């Protein structure tokens with residue numbers, strides 16, 4: 001029994017270390033790259049002129065480590081379930097070749113986008129917001145460290161997708177790992193404070209079906225719209241896209257070209 005508990009502890013610790021390293025590598029790297037190394041050249045692309053206080057980012061970092069502990073616990077549960085044979089579809093998926101490998105990654109991203117949109121909207125309901133989602137919205141002016149700044153309930157909801165999806169869709173474990181990397185990169189860029197999507201001559205996002213940093217920044221400024229994570233279509237289908245989105249994107253993308261708009265910001269910067 002003691003040996004078994006020891007073994008569980010080792011798996012949990014390995015998972016915690018792996019997830020923390022992944023988070024630190026991406027969040028810290030994106031923060032250091034955009035907010036320090038490229039600060040001057042990207043000056044015109046900063047969505048808000050005011051940066052969040054260092055204290056806000058420190059709190060977000062600490063809360064993110066707590067979220068990662070939840071993810072590690074879920075990963076431990078998944079590892080045990082897998083060993084117990086609870087995921088037979090992952091073995092079939094391995095035999096279906098390269099085409100299915102990449103198709104299953106695309107399906108997992110599409111599935112997560114829908115899961116995120118609807119669970120996110122549910123967490124904005126009056127009854128769930130206080131216990132599930134308030135922590136994330138304490139960051140009115142997001143930073144790259146806001147990405148995993150979750151209440152415990154929200155961290156569990158987010159982690160549950162990775163538990164549930166391979167039950168229903170044949171997905172190799174390597175695809176699950178790639179999905180997690182894609183998720184943390186997109187999530188961190190959504191909160192990075194700089195609009196990096198190229199703009200068309202009319203000031204529209206070059207790829208308008210992908211969400212941009214401005215899209216999610218508006219959600220932190222006005223929490224009643226822009227619930228999507230990777231793609232803009234759910235907000236458009238459901239009529240929840242912020243009506244100021246394209247104007248706010250153009251302001252962020254063309255700040256230099258339209259100095260009169262230089263002071264315009266999508267929302268009021270707040271304190272944590």
Ligand SMILES: [Zn+2]
Pocket residue numbers: 136142146191216220
């Ligand atoms: Zn956010």
Ligand SMILES: [Zn+2]
Pocket residue numbers: 120124133136137219223
């Ligand atoms: Zn929200």
